[in-house]
Amino acid sequence: MTAAALSAGPLAEADLDVVELTRRVCDLESVSGDEAALADAIEAAVRSWGLDVMRDGDAVVARTVLDRPERVVLAGHLDTVPLADPPNLPVRREEHPQDGDVLVGRGTCDMKGGVAVQLVLARELGQAVAAGRGPSRDVTFVFYDNEEVEAARNGLGRLARNHPDLLRGDFAILLEPSSAVVEGGCNGTLRVEVVTSGRAAHSARAWRGHNAIHDAAEVLDRLRDHVPREVEVEGLVFREGLNAVKVEGGIAGNVIPDRCVVTVNYRFAPSADVAAAEAYVREVFAGLEVHLTDAAAGALPGLDRPAAADFVARTGTEPLPKYGWTDVARFSELGVPAVNYGPGDNATAHADDERCRVEELHRCLAVLSEWLLADGPARGGDR
Amino acid sequence: MTAAALSAGPLAEADLDVVELTRRVCDLESVSGDEAALADAIEAAVRSWGLDVMRDGDAVVARTVLDRPERVVLAGHLDTVPLADPPNLPVRREEHPQDGDVLVGRGTCDMKGGVAVQLVLARELGQAVAAGRGPSRDVTFVFYDNEEVEAARNGLGRLARNHPDLLRGDFAILLEPSSAVVEGGCNGTLRVEVVTSGRAAHSARAWRGHNAIHDAAEVLDRLRDHVPREVEVEGLVFREGLNAVKVEGGIAGNVIPDRCVVTVNYRFAPSADVAAAEAYVREVFAGLEVHLTDAAAGALPGLDRPAAADFVARTGTEPLPKYGWTDVARFSELGVPAVNYGPGDNATAHADDERCRVEELHRCLAVLSEWLLADGPARGGDR
Numbered sequence A, B: 001m002t003a004a005a006l007s008a009g010p011l012a013e014a015d016l017d018v019v020e021l022t023r024r025v026c027d028l029e030s031v032s033g034d035e036a037a038l039a040d041a042i043e044a045a046v047r048s049w050g051l052d053v054m055r056d057g058d059a060v061v062a063r064t065v066l067d068r069p070e071r072v073v074l075a076g077h078l079d080t081v082p083l084a085d086p087p088n089l090p091v092r093r094e095e096h097p098q099d100g101d102v103l104v105g106r107g108t109c110d111m112k113g114g115v116a117v118q119l120v121l122a123r124e125l126g127q128a129v130a131a132g133r134g135p136s137r138d139v140t141f142v143f144y145d146n147e148e149v150e151a152a153r154n155g156l157g158r159l160a161r162n163h164p165d166l167l168r169g170d171f172a173i174l175l176e177p178s179s180a181v182v183e184g185g186c187n188g189t190l191r192v193e194v195v196t197s198g199r200a201a202h203s204a205r206a207w208r209g210h211n212a213i214h215d216a217a218e219v220l221d222r223l224r225d226h227v228p229r230e231v232e233v234e235g236l237v238f239r240e241g242l243n244a245v246k247v248e249g250g251i252a253g254n255v256i257p258d259r260c261v262v263t264v265n266y267r268f269a270p271s272a273d274v275a276a277a278e279a280y281v282r283e284v285f286a287g288l289e290v291h292l293t294d295a296a297a298g299a300l301p302g303l304d305r306p307a308a309a310d311f312v313a314r315t316g317t318e319p320l321p322k323y324g325w326t327d328v329a330r331f332s333e334l335g336v337p338a339v340n341y342g343p344g345d346n347a348t349a350h351a352d353d354e355r356c357r358v359e360e361l362h363r364c365l366a367v368l369s370e371w372l373l374a375d376g377p378a379r380g381g382d383r
Helices: A003-007 A018-027 A036-048 A108-130 A155-162 A203-208 A212-225 A274-284 A306-315 A328-333 A358-373 B003-007 B018-027 B036-048 B108-130 B155-162 B203-208 B212-225 B274-284 B306-315 B328-333 B358-373
Strands: A052-056 A059-063 A071-077 A092-096 A100-104 A138-144 A171-174 A188-197 A230-233 A236-239 A241-249 A259-268 A289-296 A338-340 A355-357 B052-056 B059-063 B071-077 B092-096 B100-104 B138-144 B171-174 B188-197 B230-233 B236-239 B241-249 B259-268 B289-296 B338-340 B355-357
Touching: A018 A100, A018 A108, A018 A358, A036 A052, A036 A059, A036 A108, A036 A138, A052 A155, A059 A155, A071 A108, A071 A155, A100 A108, A100 A358, A108 A138, A108 A355, A108 A358, A138 A155, A155 A328, A171 A306, A171 A328, A188 A212, A188 A274, A203 B241, A203 B259, A212 A241, A212 A259, A212 B212, A212 B241, A241 B203, A241 B212, A259 A274, A259 B203, A274 A289, A306 A338, A306 A358, A328 A338, A355 A358, B018 B100, B018 B108, B018 B358, B036 B052, B036 B059, B036 B108, B036 B138, B052 B155, B059 B155, B071 B108, B071 B155, B100 B108, B100 B358, B108 B138, B108 B355, B108 B358, B138 B155, B155 B328, B171 B306, B171 B328, B188 B212, B188 B274, B212 B241, B212 B259, B259 B274, B274 B289, B306 B338, B306 B358, B328 B338, B355 B358
Parallel strands: A071 A138, A071 A171, A171 A338, B071 B138, B071 B171, B171 B338
Antiparallel strands: A052 A059, A059 A138, A092 A100, A100 A355, A188 A259, A188 A289, A230 A236, A241 A259, A241 B241, B052 B059, B059 B138, B092 B100, B100 B355, B188 B259, B188 B289, B230 B236, B241 B259
């Protein structure tokens, strides 16, 4: 290891492959709110590779600035949910009965595998620019903090407020685990409280009161009988969902309850805005007391944009709809079409046996590297 | 005030009427667990009147021991629910728009009015015995602590465990507020948890889980559609009740809940024992997961016993069923038929404007005094 590489930190060495980089990124523990050490290491590495770097809190933005006609943004979050007890670090490489050759440990899937892919790409781009073989598109790498916690702390949201210019681009890829398949757009989400009201009384003389929990039967009946819609948007079929996520009522073991609150989460296709989604929920619960508590619009897939279509063709896979709300919606709000595309099966995220297939690390990297570093048009692309 | 009366405390003076005694008992604050000062004052007073006295914790038992063929037990609790803030002491006497001449303040209704009636009777009995005009029945007065809190702390329950002999009698009257009408027996009460189980999943992909709250629709449907029974027992019609008193489910705002628990309170007529009542509830929720959490049998009115029939006739009122579970059930368990009969409208108990009609204080005292101190048979009685 050279002195220069040493001063550039543990992620900067030129011979680290994506598997070893995933290990190292994972082994720099970074539970939400505690991403500073990892952000420092990433900042040092991308600076050493000659990229234009900006730091905001524990978010790092690294860019090529080549005045290319098109800019692509690659983004990933640095934080993980807390480690299981006992800690499952360091990351292990092992043979999994179903998944074969995998890295196992907190963050391997969600989403330090994706961060490692970003880092290799940043290094390769830095080397290409230094060698005068600059890419055909400018690229922005965004590494951000606090994705796994409440929205107000989200580092990508903070960047969008403080430096919206740094997130601009023609197309964005969020390297969230998607099993190396393009997942387009995302469903919106909103929550309402459906409230029933009664009159308290001693339960020994129930006829003097009115039982609000019994009235909630009507709320649960409608939820149970509701058939979620499937909505086609830009060729992708988004499955919706309308679900009670909480129910709460009751004063004491001998009192007729005067209030019951059912909290309902509606996941709605990105073709509807929040107002339309709220209207739909109010229609389902017509005649009942409904309060909107929070809402976030979904994101349209935007797969008809040239850069997006080109990229999808490059992956050689059929895009799927993304059901969960993700930070692609923040790009969508900035007018940047965005998709999820990254290594790892989301089903193992946050799990005790969180893992990522090594093959997916290599494949994601290869697809992105070929797309970003090749000069010619994509195979099958029609730009 | 004589020196002897002073040493016997604030409740012992021979010229205190039932209204003034109610005031004084109320003004000795005694929220559950803090009854010692009031118990001390009562113990000193009943000792000064020459009764046989036993103290157990903050319960006081005072008796005549005249070897009469029949013994009557009069019982009342000393504690109140906490005072409102600011404290509504001292008690006020005022003209109420509906109720006329009333005492207003914490404890006036539940049940220091009844305790004051007990005290005047104890004093009169002591005087009668001293004067060689002993009553035709022996009388036991029970003043006990912690009725307003969890059953395990109940002073009458503790006496029943430590000194069951002291509670024996042919008939017991609990001076709980009953608007000066005999309320016979009491309903039993049990609680069950009706549990629905599902499978947790992210609410963005609800189809991978199973919503336990939606399944609880079936539980609430059955409760809503249930028609409570009315059961005639010894000529009294007991209204039953089957009510959700709590519902709880939900993990997080984005998770399909895997468990929902509806707590149901069943108030059942005293003709059924706990096993029969539990079987009835299990029938209502057939096919669902049901757990019994607590149960207490009711109490049969026992109005056909001679002492009971005699007393009821003496009151000149038609007895009513008691719906709420009360400590009469503890006497019932000891084989002592018991009724509720005391001053105060139970509807104002625990309320900020808790109050007791002065006329009811005088009437309850007159009825009991005439019954216990007269030598001849009761009017209309058939002993």
